Amino acid sequence: MSDVISKATMLAPSQFAFTLDANRPVLSNARNLEAEMGVEPHSHPRGQLLWAAKGILRVQSDNAVWVVPSTHAVWLPSGCRHQINCETHAHLRNLYIDPSYRVRVQDTQVVMVTMTPLMREMVLKLCQNTSMEPAKYFRLGLSAIDELDTLDSVNTYLNAGSDPRLGRVIQLLIKKPQAEYTLAELAQGAGASIRTIERLFKAETGQTYRQWRQRYRLLNSLERLTQGESTTGVAHSLGYLSVSSFSAAFKALFGCTPQEYAQKSVQATR
Incomplete structure (x- = not known):
C-alpha cells in the first residue's frame, strides 16, 4: 500500500481498535472527518465495522480498493491492514469487535456489506450513548454482532x-x-x-x-x-x-x- 497523501491530513486510528477485553465485546467510536482527510495505514487486533453515516469513504487494503457510500459499510477482519480516505466531509461510526467473539468467519479478508435499517440504528445507538448503562451496552453490542453476521456482502472492489x-x-x-x-x-x-x-x-x-x-x-x-x-x-x-x-x-x-x-x-x- 503506497501512501502519497500528506501526513498533515492523516489521523491515527482509534485506540479502541487495539483494546483487548472479552468482557467488552463491542467498543464504538464516532469520528467526523473533513474533506481530504483520512486515517493512516494500519491494522489492529479487533475486527471493525467501518461505516460513514454521511459521506463517502475510500478504503484501501494491500491489494484492493473499495468506494463505500453511506448505504454500505466495510467489514475489516482482525489484522487486515488498511487505509481510509474521504473526498468530502464524512461522519464515521465504527464498531470494534473483540477477537474472542467469532463474527463473519466466512470473511477472512476485507469485504463490503450492505447496511440494514436495523444495523444502522444499532450502530448509531452504540456510538451516541457512551454513557449507557454497561449491562444495556453489553446486550446491545451482542445484538449488533448477531446482525453484523447477517449482512449481505457486495463484490464491488x-x-x-x-x-x-x-x-x-x-x-x-x-x-x-x-x-x-x-x-x-x-x-x-x-x-x-x-x-x-x-x-x-x-x-x-x-x-x-x-x-x-x-x-x-x-x-x-x-x-x-x-x-x-x-x-x-x-x-x-x-x-x-x-x-x-x-x-x-x-x-x-x-x-x-x-x-x-x-x-x-x-x-x-x-
Missing part, C-alpha cells in the same frame, strides 16, 4: 496490485477521483513510462487502465445517486455519451439500474 509504481497512480486517483488526469501525467507522477503503467494495470489488476478508471468512476457514482443527483447529470459527468449506456454499465456492475439503486437507498434510510 477494485484490484490494486502490489507494484509501488502502480500504487502511486492508484493513490492519485483515489485522492482526486474527479480530476481529469491524463495517463501521461499519472505515469510521470509515478516515475514510470506510459507503457509501463499500462502493462502494470493489465498484469496486476486484470483490467486495462481505461477499464479500471471507468469501474472506479461507477463506484463513485453510488453516493451521488444516493444524494439525489439525476442519472443524466451523473452519466454526463462520468463521460458517457448517453444515459442508456451509463445505465447499462451500471446494471452490469451492480445488478440494478441507477434509478432502482437510488430508490433502494432512500428506502434503506427510512
Whole structure:
C-alpha cells in the first residue's frame, strides 16, 4: 500500500481498535472527518465495522480498493491492514469487535456489506450513548454482532496490485477521483513510462487502465445517486455519451439500474 497523501491530513486510528477485553465485546467510536482527510495505514487486533453515516469513504487494503457510500459499510477482519480516505466531509461510526467473539468467519479478508435499517440504528445507538448503562451496552453490542453476521456482502472492489509504481497512480486517483488526469501525467507522477503503467494495470489488476478508471468512476457514482443527483447529470459527468449506456454499465456492475439503486437507498434510510 503506497501512501502519497500528506501526513498533515492523516489521523491515527482509534485506540479502541487495539483494546483487548472479552468482557467488552463491542467498543464504538464516532469520528467526523473533513474533506481530504483520512486515517493512516494500519491494522489492529479487533475486527471493525467501518461505516460513514454521511459521506463517502475510500478504503484501501494491500491489494484492493473499495468506494463505500453511506448505504454500505466495510467489514475489516482482525489484522487486515488498511487505509481510509474521504473526498468530502464524512461522519464515521465504527464498531470494534473483540477477537474472542467469532463474527463473519466466512470473511477472512476485507469485504463490503450492505447496511440494514436495523444495523444502522444499532450502530448509531452504540456510538451516541457512551454513557449507557454497561449491562444495556453489553446486550446491545451482542445484538449488533448477531446482525453484523447477517449482512449481505457486495463484490464491488477494485484490484490494486502490489507494484509501488502502480500504487502511486492508484493513490492519485483515489485522492482526486474527479480530476481529469491524463495517463501521461499519472505515469510521470509515478516515475514510470506510459507503457509501463499500462502493462502494470493489465498484469496486476486484470483490467486495462481505461477499464479500471471507468469501474472506479461507477463506484463513485453510488453516493451521488444516493444524494439525489439525476442519472443524466451523473452519466454526463462520468463521460458517457448517453444515459442508456451509463445505465447499462451500471446494471452490469451492480445488478440494478441507477434509478432502482437510488430508490433502494432512500428506502434503506427510512
